[in-house]
Amino acid sequence: MNEELLDMITNKINQLTDEETVTEAKMNFHKPMIILPADKWTLTAAKMLRDDEDLRFDFLTCITGVDYEEHMEVVYNFYSTVHDHYLYVKVTTPREEPSVQSLDPLFKSADYMEREIYDLLGIDFPGHWNLRRIMLDDDWEGHPLRKDYITDKKAMGLD
Amino acid sequence: MSDLKTETMTLNMGPQHPSTHGVFRLQLEVDGETIVRATPVMGYLHRGSEKLAEGFLYSQFIPYTDRLDYMNAMTNNYVYCAAIEELFDWEIPERAEYLRVITMELNRVASHLVWWGTYLLDIGAMSPFLYAFRDRETILDRLNEISGARMTFNYHRIGGVKWDAPEGWIEQVLETVKELRENIQEFHTLVTGNEIFQSRTIGVGKLTKEQVINWGLSGPIARASGVDIDVRKTEPYSVYDQFDFNVPTREEGDVYARYLVRIDEMFESLKIVEQACNNIPDGEIIHKKGKKLMMLKPPEGEVYTRAEASKGEIGVYAVSNGKNKPHRIKLRRPSFVNVAILQDLLEGDSIQNLVSIFGSLDVVLGEVDG
Amino acid sequence: MDLLLWTAYAVIILMLMLGGVTFAILFERKVIGAMQLRPGPNRHGPWGLFQTIADVLKLLLKEDIIPAAADKKIFLIAPVIAFAPAFAIYAALAFDENIYGADLNIGILYLLGVASITMLGVLMGGWSSNNKYSLLGSIRGVAQMVSYELPLVLSVVGIVILVGSLNMREIVFFQESAGIWFIIPQFLAFVVYIISSIAELNRAPFDLPEAESELVSGFHTEYSGFRFAFFMLAEYTYAIAIAAIATMLFLGGWLGPAFLPGFVWFALKMVLFMFLWFWLTATLPRARVGDLMNYSWKVLIPLAILNIVATAFIKVWMG
Amino acid sequence: MTAQEIFFIILALIAVTGALLLVLLKPISHRVVSMAFAFMAISGLYFLLGAEFIGIVQIMVYVGAITILFVFGMMMTEHRTIVFERDPRLSHQAIGLISSVSLLGLLIFGILSMDLPQTEGYVGSAEAIGLELYGYFFVAFIGSAFLLTAALIGAIVVARKEAD
Structure with missing residues (x-):
């Protein structure tokens, strides 16, 4: 059943732009996962996921930013309160000037979670109403969750 | 007279304020006692758990999850362990899962008790706090007996639990459940029917179903607004599918509804504990590979695992690169997501309601700041 | 000679009252403690008898902090303005048939009028601290005081109509000769009096001006040490005075079965009345500002007026 | 000197000082407090005269209500920026002086020419x-x-x- 769902989602997203938007679609621990590049991840696609009668992914549970040394990824975990199904959306973005379309206009739950990713990983979210640091000081240098971040133990008083 | 200008005042509530339950700051713009704008400011307790995780062995991170939502540490333990177990694709011994469920549900009751006490303290009733702590104390005693700690349990392990239940513990838990049931019933007589209490809660801080879903709220807050999501039912983890329990929901979406949902949830949790204690099987308490703490190397992959904590849906997004340290651990902290609604919810309300509304969200700052 | 006697009386009352406040606080903590499943203070002296004394000593030894941005003169004088009138109330109280201060023929008016000055000190203190929470607390305080002064005064009018005098002693004598305490014929007035006196005193559940969970103690947030002690003293002095007034108006003052002297009965009734407050403190959550105002204007004042009208009719009808 | 005279002098001094400070002090909050003191002293004078009712009404209305109303107004407004400076215009000062002196004269004349009846007892009961x-x-x-x-x-x- 979940495989069918995966095919349906892939088709619907590809139909939006009439091209191969989804670079990879697979099952990840029994749940559908689609992977697409950041420039293809638009508000239209997210809106379709939210509003399409068969999908209705209205509950954005979790947003994760991951730094894979060669590129960065933002993973969205969707849940549908109507149809009770799940979806991973993986958005890949280059490591230099990482940028992913913000879902804040559609899902308010993205507000804080995207701010946190911006704060800790330095991924830009164009379209976010208030993209500021949330956990660290406003004048903090660098983004700690990046793999090349060097912890300045002296400055933090740990050494 | 119409051009008489009134000025708004900026009021910094916190980071040190008795009702923010920790180091949380609300920047309020108030016109008299009416809130024009509320901006939550956080991060005062940020310890960088996610960053720390990348430097530890898999087993070493468990104690750090305790310190997220320190009121409900068992579920935090569990969800982290469960995520790693899912990466391994392990079968967990039944007895271990039962012990996990018992400890998690007892801890949920303890967490709700603390909420009940502190919430009423927020709206000015002091006695319930002490009643709640009396009952919480018995739960903590039980958890102490099995885990050796009162708050930061560090009890669950990847693949099972650390200790088996001591002799006679199960019977004691059953006793405690009986006692708690009577005492929680007493709460209704103490508070629920009180006129002042009702006038302060009914119709205050209303959240609609749409708001809840759009803001990603979960836990009792969502269920009080008629959004019936409880991970224990929608995606049963551990052995929750073996128990008979209800998920209390209400439609009103106000503070009073959240209050009732939490009280009802305590009874449901006690029900689960009772069933689990009566049906607990004998056997191993940990997967045999889980005992080798230093050798844990999950295969490459990534997974999002969720569980129902007392505050809402807690999730762990674990990315493994096949080495002995995690590549990335993302913690979806329910309080952090839930607290965002404050900006929307407080606008136009009064300072007097603020405390009531903020208290009803039941946030723990350890979890908000991660 | 008279002057000397008066001074002696004043000093004795002051001393008694300081002791009274000390043990009223202990009594409150013990009562609330018992209701909250805990022993209450029990470390200093037997049964914690010296706890409050230790607390006061601690306060006296503490540094007297004046915030830099405060209005210094007002900040300094406010606790005194709050305390002096609370103590002045005692001038017109009669504790026994023969133990009394000024035998004013407008006793009730004096008590209620002087009592209202206390609030001025509270307001000035809250305002001069230059603290936003204190300011909010003070604003709430004014609104609350203005609203509840009315039902408090109106609730007493029924008794004045029945007795035909404003003199406190005559009111008690009237109860003696009538053989009935006013709590029975004036029960409605008694209820209104209790509720509005709680609000006047800023006690739970109407302790909005100092609501510690939202306004961080409201008007006395910035006060410390000795000046804070003065505010506490004023609060409890006032509370005891209000209890004493209630005793005289509704509970027959020093009247009671003969086996105890009058002033003991007086003290017992006061304790009973104060116990009622403590009980409420331990039981009820705090009311909301709006509800509080509505309650005063829409419930208590009409009730008090109804009581006055009914009493007047009865008085005319009975001759 | 009887006790009554001593109290009269003390109270009169407080009343006059309070009234003077009310005009002379700069911050509005200090003015309000001195006003309260003046009112209280005046009610004390009523008490000395045996007019207890008027005295207590003075306290209830002027201290209990009017002063608190002033404080309330002060709290609600941006009082710290408002400063009462002396009016620089000479004509205004002159008018003020003339009117206050003539008012004082009128009052003194009225009091002196008043024919007070020699009655005892509760005038203001x-x-x-x-x-x-x-x-x-x-x-x-x-x-x-x-x-x-x-x-x-x-x-x-x-x-x-x-x-x-």
């Missing part, structure tokens, strides 16, 4: 005032009550309109 109000001045009393009620309702209507 509650009972006497009550009898006068509900007897001789009944119509005027009811009339003023109506007027005040109308004013109150008017104030509420105006405030309501502004709030909408």
